[in-house]
Amino acid sequence: MTEMETIAIEPPELTLQQVFILLEQEQFDPLQTLLNEFPPKQLALMLEAMPPAERKQLWELIPETLSAETLTFLHDEVRNSLIAEMPAEALAAAAEQMEVIDLAYIMEDLPAPVRQTLEESLPDDILEHLENTLSFEEGSAGRLMSTDVISVRSDVSLGVVKRYLHLHEDLPDYTDGLMVADRDGIYQGKLLLNRVLTGDDEDLVQDVMNSQHKPILATASEHDIALFFEQSHFVSTAVVDENNRLLGRISLDYVIAILKAEADHALLGRAGLDEEADLFAPVLNSARRRTVWLAINLVTAFLAAWVIGLYADTLEKIVALAVLMPIVASMGGIAGSQTLTLTIRGLALDQISSGNKAWLARKEVLIGIINGLLWALVVSGVAWLWFRDSGISLVIGAAIVVNLVAAAAAGIAIPLILQRLRIDPALSGAVILTTVTDVVGFMSFLGLATQFLV
Amino acid sequence: MTEMETIAIEPPELTLQQVFILLEQEQFDPLQTLLNEFPPKQLALMLEAMPPAERKQLWELIPETLSAETLTFLHDEVRNSLIAEMPAEALAAAAEQMEVIDLAYIMEDLPAPVRQTLEESLPDDILEHLENTLSFEEGSAGRLMSTDVISVRSDVSLGVVKRYLHLHEDLPDYTDGLMVADRDGIYQGKLLLNRVLTGDDEDLVQDVMNSQHKPILATASEHDIALFFEQSHFVSTAVVDENNRLLGRISLDYVIAILKAEADHALLGRAGLDEEADLFAPVLNSARRRTVWLAINLVTAFLAAWVIGLYADTLEKIVALAVLMPIVASMGGIAGSQTLTLTIRGLALDQISSGNKAWLARKEVLIGIINGLLWALVVSGVAWLWFRDSGISLVIGAAIVVNLVAAAAAGIAIPLILQRLRIDPALSGAVILTTVTDVVGFMSFLGLATQFLV
Numbered sequence: 001m002t003e004m005e006t007i008a009i010e011p012p013e014l015t016l017q018q019v020f021i022l023l024e025q026e027q028f029d030p031l032q033t034l035l036n037e038f039p040p041k042q043l044a045l046m047l048e049a050m051p052p053a054e055r056k057q058l059w060e061l062i063p064e065t066l067s068a069e070t071l072t073f074l075h076d077e078v079r080n081s082l083i084a085e086m087p088a089e090a091l092a093a094a095a096e097q098m099e100v101i102d103l104a105y106i107m108e109d110l111p112a113p114v115r116q117t118l119e120e121s122l123p124d125d126i127l128e129h130l131e132n133t134l135s136f137e138e139g140s141a142g143r144l145m146s147t148d149v150i151s152v153r154s155d156v157s158l159g160v161v162k163r164y165l166h167l168h169e170d171l172p173d174y175t176d177g178l179m180v181a182d183r184d185g186i187y188q189g190k191l192l193l194n195r196v197l198t199g200d201d202e203d204l205v206q207d208v209m210n211s212q213h214k215p216i217l218a219t220a221s222e223h224d225i226a227l228f229f230e231q232s233h234f235v236s237t238a239v240v241d242e243n244n245r246l247l248g249r250i251s252l253d254y255v256i257a258i259l260k261a262e263a264d265h266a267l268l269g270r271a272g273l274d275e276e277a278d279l280f281a282p283v284l285n286s287a288r289r290r291t292v293w294l295a296i297n298l299v300t301a302f303l304a305a306w307v308i309g310l311y312a313d314t315l316e317k318i319v320a321l322a323v324l325m326p327i328v329a330s331m332g333g334i335a336g337s338q339t340l341t342l343t344i345r346g347l348a349l350d351q352i353s354s355g356n357k358a359w360l361a362r363k364e365v366l367i368g369i370i371n372g373l374l375w376a377l378v379v380s381g382v383a384w385l386w387f388r389d390s391g392i393s394l395v396i397g398a399a400i401v402v403n404l405v406a407a408a409a410a411g412i413a414i415p416l417i418l419q420r421l422r423i424d425p426a427l428s429g430a431v432i433l434t435t436v437t438d439v440v441g442f443m444s445f446l447g448l449a450t451q452f453l454v
Numbered sequence: 455m456t457e458m459e460t461i462a463i464e465p466p467e468l469t470l471q472q473v474f475i476l477l478e479q480e481q482f483d484p485l486q487t488l489l490n491e492f493p494p495k496q497l498a499l500m501l502e503a504m505p506p507a508e509r510k511q512l513w514e515l516i517p518e519t520l521s522a523e524t525l526t527f528l529h530d531e532v533r534n535s536l537i538a539e540m541p542a543e544a545l546a547a548a549a550e551q552m553e554v555i556d557l558a559y560i561m562e563d564l565p566a567p568v569r570q571t572l573e574e575s576l577p578d579d580i581l582e583h584l585e586n587t588l589s590f591e592e593g594s595a596g597r598l599m600s601t602d603v604i605s606v607r608s609d610v611s612l613g614v615v616k617r618y619l620h621l622h623e624d625l626p627d628y629t630d631g632l633m634v635a636d637r638d639g640i641y642q643g644k645l646l647l648n649r650v651l652t653g654d655d656e657d658l659v660q661d662v663m664n665s666q667h668k669p670i671l672a673t674a675s676e677h678d679i680a681l682f683f684e685q686s687h688f689v690s691t692a693v694v695d696e697n698n699r700l701l702g703r704i705s706l707d708y709v710i711a712i713l714k715a716e717a718d719h720a721l722l723g724r725a726g727l728d729e730e731a732d733l734f735a736p737v738l739n740s741a742r743r744r745t746v747w748l749a750i751n752l753v754t755a756f757l758a759a760w761v762i763g764l765y766a767d768t769l770e771k772i773v774a775l776a777v778l779m780p781i782v783a784s785m786g787g788i789a790g791s792q793t794l795t796l797t798i799r800g801l802a803l804d805q806i807s808s809g810n811k812a813w814l815a816r817k818e819v820l821i822g823i824i825n826g827l828l829w830a831l832v833v834s835g836v837a838w839l840w841f842r843d844s845g846i847s848l849v850i851g852a853a854i855v856v857n858l859v860a861a862a863a864a865g866i867a868i869p870l871i872l873q874r875l876r877i878d879p880a881l882s883g884a885v886i887l888t889t890v891t892d893v894v895g896f897m898s899f900l901g902l903a904t905q906f907l908v
Contacts, residue, residue: 266721
């Protein structure tokens with residue numbers, strides 16, 4: 001056995017709970033020592049999980065060497081609130097330590113005066129680099145790329161490359177190869193480190209480089225970047241301009257960041273929430289932000305109420321209808337959300353085209369009919385046991401079939417229409433679907449009852 | 455300019471729609487030629503997007519060289535349906551082409567007889583390797599690791615390492631370093647390829663290797679693996695047993711697969727759907743699977759109906775209550791789902807501990823009170839304009855405040871309780887929340903009305 005310990009996963013030497021306890025006990029020195037060893041990404045998660053007072057205390061204890069990187073991992077609102085309290089010099093010092101990609105990302109969200117002060121304090125070379133990065137659109141490969149690239153010419157030998165690399169102390173993270181470019185900086189291919197190691201000193205770069213390693217255009221979107229890496233086996237790839245000139249490189253770790261951000265956006269967006277918001281923002285700010293979603297929903301709810309109101313006379317005569325009507329609406333909502341979810345996923349994966357749309361719609365409607373009939377039977381049965389009124393039983397059964405079929409059709413149609421209108425179906429699809437299933441549910445149930453029971 | 459074309463993203467030379475058209479026109483030869491160039495991951499997505507007849511046609515056109523890898527990317531149900539139709543020899547041939555990790559993954563889901571026939575046809579070395587992989591739990595690092603590892607001893611020089619690597623044609627994908635192990639196979643650290651290239655021939659491995667590169671235990675879970683890579687800058691890492699013996703390695707690309715699967719599971723799970731199900735499964739199968747979720751919801755809906763039924767006398771007297779009651783329930787449901795979503799995310803990121811639970815609960819309840827009062831005002835106003843009854847207006851306002859506060863409390867409490875019970879709050883939280891907001895909504899509104907208006 002060696003002396004090295006076996007450590008499976010870096011054990012969380014410091015849990016959030018322990019930080020709260022150390023802060024409360026004012027054990028600032030031991031806490032600071034522990035924080036020194038902590039990955040900035042974890043520090044960011046902890047800061048986000050702290051109410052304002054504790055957050056401020058913790059932030060002041062984070063060593064300067066880690067604060068720049070920690071800032072880059074924070075959500076916008078938390079980061080901006082911390083920056084707002086930082087003295088201009090501290091912010092400038094942090095900015096100089098950041099990678100320019102991260103700096104550009106942060107700058108864009110800063111209030112104009114803070115941004116201006118910061119720009120004035122930055123050294124010229126960083127400022128120039130920053131302006132260059134900011135010239136690319138947010139979320140594009142140009143904005144995300146690192147310019148920390150080692151490039152070689154195709155007509156040199158591996159021996160020369162080896163001697164050149166030997167001059168370096170270390171290579172940038174996620175370097176799996178060197179970019180090959182000609183005298184004019186035009187990208188020609190990638191020389192994998194593997195190849196440098198397995199090749200002969202006399203081999204020329206052009207003979208062992210991989211010219212199938214396609215570059216990414218600086219204007220490519222985050223979504224395209226993620227797709228590109230998923231379909232390749234690359235750890236990093238070249239970024240080029242429209243003339244194929246080598247500008248920088250992007251590595252696989254960004255794909256992970258992109259995928260996590262997309263998942264977070266989808267999860268929170270469905271509840272009308274902003275993923276960049278601070279969990280511990282002032283109550284009034286949070287209340288204001290959430291209220292928009294409630295307002296949208298209220299319109300839906302009043303629409304449903306209006307439909308019910310159309311049948312007020314019927315309800316007055318048969319109160320059992322009021323008791324049972326939420327069941328019809330709710331079953332439709334649940335069945336519709338299943339179809340909606342599958343359709344949204346299919347669209348996101350480019351799995352829905354005019355070649356299978358009709359097939360899918362038919363299948364979903366058939367499922368709606370089958371499950372509609374099944375649950376109509378169950379609900380009718382329970383309604384009969386409850387109210388001993390065969391008319392009500394028949395009407396609720398029919399309404400359930402109608403609503404489940406409508407829900408299936410809406411679950412397919414709504415996302416397809418929204419996509420054509422260039423509205424993200426993942427964000428607004430559910431609200432519209434609920435409107436449909438509520439309106440159809442109440443209308444079919446109370447309408448049939450008015451027709452046949454009154 | 456060079457002769458090389460600039461290609462940003464591998465252009466989708468073949469869209470799903472084109473495949474449908476080529477199949478319909480029976481242009482099988484040109485289609486097969488196009489498929490030859492297609493990444494297996496894309497082929498899998500296309501197969502999943504096809505109704506049974508077209509899927510069968512396309513599958514038969516996919517060249518044998520790609521079919522093994524394509525199988526590994528398919529969701530369970532689609533894959534098993536294709537395998538069920540494959541002759542035993544074709545399946546055996548595909549199995550031999552697969553990496554053992556993938557083979558193990560596929561084997562577990564096969565029906566016992568198919569599995570047995572397949573096992574009997576496999577060469578002894580693959581079978582042994584397979585059994586070894588299957589001895590680790592599903593989803594553990596041992597199951598996911600590749601055993602395709604190049605390891606070196608710590609007491610050799612970089613010159614020796616270079617000569618050794620030079621003997622290789624190529625290194626495995628995602629190789630960013632060599633594993634260093636002693637005579638007994640005990641893991642000692644990682645020798646980054648960077649270091650091999652930048653170091654001197656006389657340097658000893660032990661002096662330039664990175665012993666901070668912690669290994670992962672073979673029993674670590676997928677979630678832990680993802681966390682490990684997110685917090686490190688590694689492209690690959692060693693997998694060891696409890697005695698620190700080097701068993702294999704895991705690379706960053708698995709993390710992407712894990713993250714995508716987790717996001718998919720979360721998205722579909724919220725609608726009670728199984729992410730491994732076939733979008734084009736026979737209608738009856740799909741209907742049966744979806745019906746469970748409808749059954750769970752029906753219990754909720756009947757509970758709400760039962761609550762309404764308690765106030766049937768009141769409803770008979772004031773029919774406006776029946777018209778307005780869904781508004782109270784629905785506003786509570788929306789507000790509660792916002793709190794629920796934030797709490798579930800906070801739990802997933804380990805951002806909720808006893809140090810901030812009370813703070814968060816207080817904040818959410820305060821938001822409930824503020825938004826409750828605001829929307830109570832709006833809804834009361836509209837209700838008054840509609841029914842000109844100040845009693846009803848007051849009662850619905852009060853009920854909305856009560857339900858929004860209850861929704862906030864439930865949105866925090868439900869996921870915390872579910873987590874303590876080791877039930878995934880992301881899957882069942884929403885149903886339970888809706889039950890609470892429906893019951894509290896109807897009960898407060900109709901209860902107050904019964905008390906004060908009848």
